[in-house]
């Protein structure tokens with residue numbers, strides 16, 4: 218995941234302070250040298266790093282840390298606050314037009330994820346606001362771009378306005394906007410052309426589209442994997458087009474993360490969303506405070522809870538609670554649970570949002586392959602109905618039969634039964650109001 222290197226280095230630096238009764242100015246200086254290197258290595262812009270270090274150092278050598286009984290915590294608190302500040306302090310909502318439609322122009326270099334992000338934003342607006350957007354295909358240079366947008370439109374069941382590749386994009390946008398007004402679409406997203414790098418021709422075209430459409434929002438899509446270049450691109454587009462916000466994509470990859478920390482400070486424009494995967498649902502509102510927590514390995518419970526609320530089926534959750542109380546949790550529920558959790562995203566990413574878990578070595582193995590879930594399901598489906606409800610029946614000969622039926626090795630069947638029993642025991646404890654089981658799981 219993004220920021221891994223930065224996160225590890227910062228935590229290592231701070232761990233040296235832990236347990237220290239007193240911190241000297243020299244300690245702070247030494248530590249800030251390490252933080253500076255960590256930031257530069259993570260591709261944070263040089264000037265941003267310099268200012269950041271200066272601010273943190275000044276605050277840290279102030280009396281609040283040196284005289285504190287818990288200097289390590291104090292320093293981490295300051296770094297956390299300053300990281301949050303550098304990323305913009307609070308989340309910034311989308312601009313809305315006083316009268317529909319709100320017009321959003323998507324700009325960015327080729328391959329940054331512009332078209333995908335347009336689709337993600339539509340999905341976001343549909344789920345959050347039950348919006349009825351129209352997409353306009355104004356990238357006429359890459360024929361595949363129009364097809365890609367059409368496919369996204371079909372997936373999300375939203376109209377896509379296009380006129381092929383032979384018409385001037387400004388004209389296409391003009392006609393598209395007329396259609397949106399007639400059909401009372403509340404949002405219009407314009408997918409514009411990208412280039413491999415910023416050039417005058419592209420900027421002229423984007424400016425003409427801007428002048429005509431008068432968008433409420435010009436969102437620049439930048440690829441966080443491109444490191445320092447992402448910040449330069451943001452600077453360039455902002456100078457030419459006066460963008461209103463940024464979508465930072467591919468934060469699910471192993472990007473070093475510098476762009477997230479630099480763009481706001483360099484351009485003065487907020488990162489409004491981050492892309493965290495290739496799927497259309499993989500878009501998150503950018504919360505600077507939560508991101509700072511993630512970078513410092515402090516988890517991100519808020520995002521986790523929101524994810525759980527969104528992806529978790531309330532009715533299933535209720536049934537589960539009842540089953541826990543009645544002590545009738547069985548193998549069918551086990552598979553349901555795994556499926557629910559899997560919907561939330563890769564397991565290791567989710568676990569990292571739990572405070573204190575980010576650097577847990579056990580997480581290295583916490584990835585759950587979709588294939589594994591299929592295997593588990595095959596094992597459960599090879600059980601008789603009675604066996605699924607009464608796991609105690611599962612003696613060695615039954616286990617052998619199930620393994621053969623599912624086409625999986627017997628050790629896998631045994632492992633799954635063991636996991637199931639652990640889950641069952643934990644649930645019994647929890648339903649009796651005893652949270653020790655949960656705490657044990659969290660490693661407390």
Ligand code: GDP
Nearest residue numbers: 327328329330331332333466467492493494495
């Ligand atoms: P465009 O040229 O800017 O329109 O870029 P596309 O939307 O075609 O995206 C380029 C590639 O990046 C595609 O393979 C997308 O699936 C991928 N992509 C876009 N956003 C993300 C993201 O947030 N995470 C990951 N992992 N891939 C992304």
